[in-house]
Amino acid sequence: MYSVIILAAGKGTRLNLGYNKVLYQIKNKTILEYSVDFFLQDQDFTEIVIVVNKHDEIQIKELFNSKNIKIAYGGITRQDSVYNGLSLVTNKYVLIHDGARPFIDYKDIARIKETVKTEACVLVQKVKESLAKQSFNKLKTYLNRENYILLKTPQAFFTEKIKKAYELALKNDNMYTDDASVYMHELNEEVTTIEGNEFNIKLTTEFDLKILEEIL
Ligand code: CTP
Numbered sequence: 001m002y003s004v005i006i007l008a009a010g011k012g013t014r015l016n017l018g019y020n021k022v023l024y025q026i027k028n029k030t031i032l033e034y035s036v037d038f039f040l041q042d043q044d045f046t047e048i049v050i051v052v053n054k055h056d057e058i059q060i061k062e063l064f065n066s067k068n069i070k071i072a073y074g075g076i077t078r079q080d081s082v083y084n085g086l087s088l089v090t091n092k093y094v095l096i097h098d099g100a101r102p103f104i105d106y107k108d109i110a111r112i113k114e115t116v117k118t119e120a121c122v123l124v125q126k127v128k129e130s131l132a133k134q135s136f137n138k139l140k141t142y143l144n145r146e147n148y149i150l151l152k153t154p155q156a157f158f159t160e161k162i163k164k165a166y167e168l169a170l171k172n173d174n175m176y177t178d179d180a181s182v183y184m185h186e187l188n189e190e191v192t193t194i195e196g197n198e199f200n201i202k203l204t205t206e207f208d209l210k211i212l213e214e215i216l
Pocket residue numbers: 007008009010011012013014015021022051074075076077078079081098099100101202203204
C-alpha cells in the first residue's frame with residue numbers, strides 16, 4: 001500500500017494570477033484535481049495527503065469527497081510543507097508530488113511503485129539544451145549536459161527513511177528544494193533516477209499554462 005503527499009500550499013508568485021495557481025481551471029477542472037483524481041483512481045493508493053494553505057482550505061476541501069484524503073497545513077517553504085504532510089503518512093511507501101504537475105503518466109507511476117519497494121527513486125528528464133554557468137550576464141564555464149539531469153516529481157521513498165531524513169534536515173537546519181536531495185544528503189543514501197514522460201511539466205509561468213491548456 002502506498003501514500004501520496006500532494007503539495008498545494010504554495011503561492012504561485014511567478015505565475016502571478018492573484019490566487020494559488022493549483023486552483024486555476026483547465027477544462028472545468030482545477031490543476032490540483034488532475035493529480036488528486038489520478039491517485040484516487042489507483043486502488044494501490046489508500047492515503048492521499050493534500051498539503052494546503054489555511055486560506056485555500058475550504059475551497060480545496062469542497063473539491064474532494066473521499067475517506068482516503070487527509071489535509072495537512074503548509075509551511076513557509078516547500079520543505080516545511082512536506083514535513084507537515086509526512087506527519088500524517090501511515091503507509092510503508094510514500095510518493096511526494098507537486099500539485100502544480102497535473103500531467104501524470106500511469107506508466108511512470110507503475111515504474112515508481114515497483115522501484116520504491118527496493119530503492120528510493122525520482123522521476124527525471126534529460127537536459128535538452130546546452131548548459132553553462134553565468135555571472136553578471138557573461139558566460140563562464142560550459143557544463144556537459146550528459147552529466148546533469150532535471151528532477152521532477154513524484155519522488156518515492158520508504159516512509160520511515162524519508163521521515164528520518166526530514167527530521168535530520170530540521171535538526172541540522174539544512175534547506176533543500178526537493179525530497180531526493182533531503183534523502184540523499186541527510187541519510188547519505190542513493191536515489192535511483194527514472195526517466196519520465198516529458199509532458200510532466202510544473203506549472204510555473206504563463207508559458208507552462210499555454211502548454212497545459214493544450215495537453216490536458
Ligand atoms: N508548495 C507548498 N508549500 C510551499 C511552497 C510550495 O506546498 N511553501 C508546493 C506548490 O503548491 C507546488 C509545489 O510545491 O505545487 C512546487 O512549488 P512551486 O512550483 O515553486 O509553487 P509555488 O511556490 O506556489 O510558486 P512560486 O515559487 O512561483 O511562488
